Amino acid sequence: MTARGTGALMSVTYEIVAGDFVRAGEAASKLKRVLQQLGLDPTIIRRAAIATYEAEMNIVIHSYGGHISVDITCDSIEILCEDSGPGIPDIEKALQEGYSTASEDVREMGFGAGMGLPNIRRSADDFSIESRIGQGTRLQVRILHRAGE
C-alpha cells in the first residue's frame, strides 16, 4: 500500500497479483480499515469493501495483474481498478447476473458464479467499465458519502 498526498483526504494504492488466491481480498480488508479509521458510515464502508473485494477477485482470477487505487474525498470514495490482461469481449454479457467464464477451480473457492460485476454495480453510485481485448480492463466506481456524519 502507498499513500499519496493529493486533493483527496486520503489516497491509497494496492497492487494485485494475478493468481494469488491466498492474498486475494487483502486490499479490500486494508481499505476497510482505512475507511473505519476515517470514521465513515458502516453501510458506506460495507459497499466500498464489497465493490473492492469483487474487483480484486476479478483481477486475481482473470487478469495478468493490476492495481486498485482509491481516493477518499470529503464526499466520495473513488475506486479505480486497472489491470493488464485479455480484456472482456462482451461487457454487456459480463454484467448479466450468472454469466461467468471462471474455471472450475475458481468456482470451488466460492467465486466465479457470475455475480462479481453485478455486485460491484449494485454497491456503486456511479459505475463505468472499459475493456480492450488483449490489453486489459479499467473499472471505476464512485460511492458517495458525507464525511463526519
Add this chain to the structure above:
Amino acid sequence: MKIKEVLEVIDAELLTKPEHMERQVLSVCGADLMSDVLAFTKAKTLLLTGLTSIQAIRTAQVVDLAGVVFVRGKRPSPEVVEMANEEDLPLLVTHHPLYETCGKLYTCGLKGCSEL
C-alpha cells in the same frame, strides 16, 4: 442468540478463541457462493457453509459476519483457523448437513437476512 447457544442447538464445536462464545448472532445465511454472501448478508450474520477456504474468512471480514459454521463436519486447515483468530472471527464446525443446520437454527427463532 449467542454463539454458545448456537453451539448447543447445532451440536457444534468452536474452533477459535473461547471468548467468541459470548458473540451475538442476529441472523443466519446458508451459502457456498461468496458473491451471494457479499450481496445478501447483513452485519452480524452467521454464515453456514461447506466452503473451508481462506476466502470464506476474507468474505466474513469484508461484510462483518458474526461467524462461520462449517457444515457436514468439514474442517478448515490450521492456517484458516489462525487467520480467523487474527481477524477475531468465530469459526464453528458441525457434523450436520447444511439444510438440517439451517432448520435447527430457524426453529430456535433465528431469522434469515431477508426477514430482518
